[in-house]
Amino acid sequence: MLTIMKSELLVTAIIFLLLFVKLGKGMKNESMLLLIQVLLLLNFIAGFFFNTEGILFDGMYQSTSMIVLQKNILNLGVYLISLLFSSWFKRSEHMPEFFMLMLSALLGMFFLISSGNLLMFFLALELSTIPVAAMANFDLDKKRSSEAAMKMILTSAFSSGILLFGISLIYGATGTISFSELPQHLDGTPLQVLAFVFLFAAFAFKLSIVPFHLWTADVYEGAPMATTSFLSVISKGAVAFIFISTLYKVFQPMQGTWYNMVMILSIATMIIGNLFALRQQNIKRFLAFSSIAQVGFILVGISSGAKEGLSSVVYFILIYIFSNLAAFGVATAIESQTGKENIDDCKGLYQTNPFLSWVLALALFSLAGIPPTAGFFGKLFLLTAGASTGSYFFITIAALNMIISLYYYLRVIRAVFMDKNEQPVEKIKIDLSAKLGLTICAAGIVLVGLLSWIYDYIQ
Amino acid sequence: MIEPGLYHLLFISAALFFIGVYGFFTRRNLVTMLMSVELILNSVNLNFIAFNKYLWPNKLDGVFFTIFIIAIAAAEAAVAIAIIINLYRSHHSIDVENAEEMKF
């Protein structure tokens, strides 16, 4: 039981460790951060050992090698966040609390991925949401931060209500909340479809699928960059994982319905996300809409409904973590020193900060799906998985959306590399851990695609 | 008057749910919006209990769901209120329409 729940236990241990350290009040921010980074690194490394598959608590909790892998990917993301946002953390008064909340949310995500019934699912979902809402408010002095937190907590409460209503209907119609028993009771009656739509909407809310995405940009913009990146990368990844397994396993009998639903929402998400991203100035907002569009692509992969769909989504999330975190890392480096977070402020960045520029370029190319970055492979496999159902219209739309997305990614590239600026941002000092984080991300962006064994490993 | 049964309870719950939804849509005060959310959650609870009683009394899934929802609702409300208070400090208002600086 210890090894089965190893990931959760480790994270819980870290949370309590931090709690005690915090209460002890004996540590400076820098050393505290270093401690956290080391702990998270160990946590990540530990993820590769002593893995046991198994089911606990009467099916409420399950662990398979795929789930462990997914958790490890999330661990990696959290570790990278601890590296990349070091300058913000160092300045922050409540850094340990931030990590406690983040790790609680991470714990929630672990339980989410491992959940074996709707109750666990719901609780884990809340555990992974409510702390994040608090995290969104961590720039305590900023109006936008509290506005973001308010928007997040209210909309997520609303979506919880919808989700719960859906769950209650499912419970009423089937008499069970266990994932393993549900498929035998689901037969696609209208009420079940209705309940499924309610449930789906909650997933869609978390994943920012159109039209449930509206909170995303505002929250991303207002929240501290670390929260934003956690929200856009880790929590999206976790929800995507559970979304897939829910659709594939639990709602397998209703595949016809959810396939179509995924398809139309995917198209809408890609289009809307891209169209909004086109005209954004704020980098965080820009990345928010771009991540909405990315979710559209993830849905393409999900629509496949087969093993390839799962592995390609996991693979994509891994790549997405590297790419998006790299982009956020660069953005935060600029923002924390200069306070600028607009795309136009990046004009002429290459003149003063070639390293940041290249990392940003790599990240954006990866997001746009340009080879040889890993994003190319990720997107291509998603599309391939999606194409396996034979719906070429859908794939064509997705492929054409890649062009629109390329346009706005290139807009940033243009600002960084081409546009002339009389006063480009000054040379930015990046501390060691952020540099390390960016390097890891860049290496990940390049290598995850080219080294095909990583994909095989995921499979 | 008909003997009350499952459908009555379901109606109450659904009506309460949409009353909450209506409140969420129309209330401009953040605290009242939070109250609407509480109504929504309560309606769900009612649903669970009703289903548990009338259809699936063989297990206590609905009951437990309800208990946990109440717990979650408390946590959520606490965090929400903390956030609202913080918002009030910075905006000097808890009118939702005063907090829409970020848009488009």
Add this chain to the structure above:
Amino acid sequence: MSGSTVIFYLLAALTLVSGLLAVTTRMIFRAAIYLLFSLIGIAGLYFWMQYEFIAAVQIVVYVGGIVVLIIFSIFLTQQAGDELPKQKMGRQLFSALAAFCGLALVMLQLYKHDFIKTSSPAIEPTVANIGNQMLGVDKSGYALPFEVVSILLLAALIGCIVIALKSKPETK
């Protein structure tokens, strides 16, 4: 028409009417009180269904906790006597329409659906049963969710402390 039926309808009316008033009244403090009534009505319905434990929890947590919290926050943030700002008429109508449509849709589906019933023997929702299962780790034990919720409450606590107990309010 038995007494229980009458009680049911009374409770239902209390719940819905005060719920409706809670979301429509222009006085914020009254809204909180109506909410309180509505929640009590629900607790009454739980009693009516003989789920006493749930009813008790409802009263304790909601009436004793959340509503009090809400009222505190009202006092903290607003003059209780002020009228609430009015929402635009269009929005009100549209919201009402949307809510009504949703209600109609849900009710239609509920009525059309043939609910099946379990044939297994019922478990009484007694405090003992609930307590045993709550902390049980074996079949139908709810220890894990319990732990999860406790972590959640811890996190919420930390969050609330950090956010609400800010050292000094800024005046920007």
Add this chain to the structure above:
Amino acid sequence: MNLLLLILTPLLTAVAVLLMRNATQVRWVSFIGAAVQLVLAFALFFAFRNERMAGNTAEMLFQIQYNWFPAWHISFHLGVDGISIAMILLTAFVVIAGVLVSWNVEKMTKEFYFLLILLSLGAYGFFISLDLFILFFFLEIAVIPKYLLIGIWGSGKKEYSANKLALMLMGGSALVLVGLLGIYFNAPEKTFDLLTLSKSYIPAEVQQICFPLLFVGFGVFTALFPFHTWVPDGHSSAPTAGSMFLAGISMKLGGYGCLRVATYILHDAAKDYSTIIIVLSVIAILYGAFATMMQKDLKYINAYSSVSHCGFVLLGIGMMTKTSMTGAVMQMVSHGLMTALFFAVIGMIYERTHTRQVNEMGGLLKRMPFIGTVLFIVGLCSLGLPGLSGFVAEMTVFMGSWERPDTFSRVATILSCLSLVVTAVYILRAITKTAMGPLKEQFATLTDARWNEKLAAIILVVGIIAIGTAPFWLNDLINPATEIIKQHLMIPTPID
């Protein structure tokens, strides 16, 4: 001959370039890398000939195959036939010339060369891929360097042009992608392998859908009407070497793809769509030529003429006779060399006169005899003078097209023949106005080409003349390969 060398050399060069400290080192490293690549290309050519002479009749030689993403049946499969080798030789020529011409790029030299070499890497990889996935991979690798080359080192409306180019090309490759996926899932065995796919039966209705996707997708790269508008803007805004690569190599990716992927694998649909392809290519040929006639900027002239000339490539492919396809490949090689040279010369002129408007020039031959002479050679090549490569290629296309006896093809051929006159008109107009006539005062102090420019021009001129005077070696190289494609096209459609 290990084909990996062809990919590794540019890769190592690119890495080495990044490690260099100053611009001079960067230039020499790039030059050496390009030279090595040229030597390799020739070594490959001779090795190929030897193999063929020794009686090796395999469709693709020097094959290498590693499993790459086994889950998706993707393998790193390389191999060459005559067409690939012709394209590789072309690339090697253009790359080395491009490196030489860019010798005096001062702004961000390292990045410039890095991108150039990255672009060439994409092209090399593309031409030797036998797996559609890696083919696509390399196709897309070649897009972004172009964007950056134009955007950073370009001139004029560079942002607009760069954007347009990148978006249209990515649009093309998006269509290619969908087409490829269609093939992948509908082939009898799921595979991206070109050779396997060419031998398997793909259902007719799938072909009907996938062929236009692939053809138009690749066609965007090779300026298929009406998807050619990136060409004039892109070429005119690009820096010299950028234009050379763009027109000399990048547009050939499309032609090669149309032939090797679209026509070869989807041969049934190819026959059905032949008419449309012919119509579009004839429009491109004539319309491009007439549009060129009205241009006043040298780069626009060459860019529009590329539309017209690439029309011959598509015409050759669309006619689907062995000779016409050979002609199409020859035209790709010829046009690649020629247009690269043309852009190189335009770059040299622009660098000295600071104008590209033909009306503002005159009598440059007097001050720049070398550049002027090269301009004449390239102009004459463009209008199809015998002894230079353009003639050989165009005539092969014509002869091949004429082999189709129906009136429609005849009319198409005759119409495209007429473009020869229009070409003569605009080319002569351009070169006479530029190089001939009285020398303008402001140009009295111009200097002739420097050593690097001379070397670049000579390399390309040698290529042009080598094909023009002795086309048989190229023909012998390409013919067996097009013969195989033709054989494929002859396979009757199975009835199911």
Add this chain to the structure above:
Amino acid sequence: MPNATYIALIPLLPLAGFIMLGIFGRKYFKNTSGIIGTTLLLVSTGLALYTAYGYFFEYGKVDGVYQKLVPLKYTWLEFSQGVSIDMGIIIDPISVMMLVVVTFVSLMVHIYSLGYMKGEERFPTYYAFLGLFTFSMLGLVVSSNIFQIYIFWELVGVSSFLLIGYYYDKPSAVAACKKAFIVTRFADVGFLIGILMLSFYSGTLDFNTLIATLTSPESNGYKTAAAASFMGVSALTWGLVLVFIGGAGKSAMFPLHIWLPDAMEGPTPVSALIHAATMVVAGVFLVARLFPVFAISSPGALSIVGYVGAVSAMIAAVIACTQTDIKRVLAYSTMSQIGYMMFALGVSKYGGEEGLGYTASMFHLFTHAMFKALLFLGAGAVIHFIHSNEMKDMGGLRKYLPITHITFLIACLAIAGVPPFAGFFSKEEILLAAYQHNPTIYWIALITSGLTAFYMFRLYFSIFWNKDASPSPQGEGRGEVHHGEGGFAMMMPLVLLALGAAAAGFIPFGHFVSSDGKALESEFHLQFSILPVALGLAGIFTAMLLYKKQNDKPDKIAASLSGLYKAAYHKFYIDEVYLFITQKIIFNLIGRPAAWFDKNVVDGLVNLTGNTTLKISEGIKRIQSGKVQQYAIYFLAGVIGLALLFIYVWK
């Protein structure tokens, strides 16, 4: 048997000269390039004469028929089985004859240029271009493959272009070279399509096989070609007519002649070589090369050749009477004479006595090369002396330029057809052939011959008599010290060519060159010759009357014929018609709309797509209103919408 190496060297030596002088000339052979070029060509000429001797007298004739020998042939570019461009050498009477003519005239021009072009800055380039031209022309005449001839055809075109544009800083020269190239290019497209048609039906590009296939009524190629028809005309005829269009372009036949007069902007020796003696007769040569096909398989096409030739001869002669630029007069005269050659072919039949026209045409080609080259070189000497092309600047030059005067006179007599000069014999044969087969053409030819005599002597008298001698010209460039007639280098070619012009007529041409290779005895009919000679003499006398002394009679006559005179002076406004077609129709109605369409419609659509996307993006931004409640409304609407969709619509 002929030795392929020797024959191959004939064109290759000039090519070597071109390459050497073209690449290194400017640096290393600044002054010696003329000598190098001339020496190489001297060797070529020697080899050509040796070949001619060998062919005509040693091995060429088998059983009384001159054979078509192919001593050299290798595949240059193979299109498909049997259809290939071969680079080869064909040795038959006309190619051998042309070898001699081309090398000889070219040699003369090379020598002449040593004097004429002395001191030019681009002297090596000039010789390089001459070498290129000579190579191309020689390659053209020995082509064994119809595509090979096309290749060299284009090459002579470009050499001509380069040489016309030799004075590249002169705008008129630039315009002229462009015009020459484009007009001939236009015609060449016809040629190319013709080649495609002929090769398709015959299944080959090889001349011998092609002719054999298309002239034997049993062959499949012939049958399909004759059966396939377009607009009521058989495919074969179409093919041949298209090929002829190519020939007509190069040979400046009406209406494709407009480039020739302008081409006189080139250096005068170049005009002598290219635009008088050799390249412009390539069209005639081409028709002669395919003559069996024309004559046997498509008499219709042949008659077109005849009429085009006749009309060109006539029109050119009329225009020539009015021109004042001496080189232009000569240019029109060239056009007129080529017209003769063309219609001679046109009226001819294949084989035996009937093939007289063919022989006559070739004969005239041969003699014309001599006297027309002579005329141009003489004119060159005059221009060299007087620095002007205009007749009005000249007069009375016989005292200053005695050798030029005599040789020029000989040439004029030859072209006027005065016995016993060379032109007389060839022209008589042509007229006889026309008389026998086509009276219309005969009468046109007869009038033209009178006109020819008139305008040539108008030229002659205007230059050498007319006004009193004034050594310094009236035109520009006055004040320079004049240097007589030019040196030996310039005079020797004049004398040699004059000898040719005087004596070439006595060669029994029919013995060597005939349509079917068998010897053709040409009879001399005294009574037939009376009329043409008389007309010629009449022309000469009229010219003498009008131009020997300076007077105002020519102006009066011109005035009295004002309409016709003006039209002829303006070359019948053909240039203007072309200008109208190109500028107004092609540029304005096709080019400009194409460019517009591209910029506005095609490109516009692309931009529109982009802009629309941005517009939509701007238009829907209000969805993201920043209001939480609206977000929730959208949320609920999404839920209800999806539920309705999937419950009721999309089950």
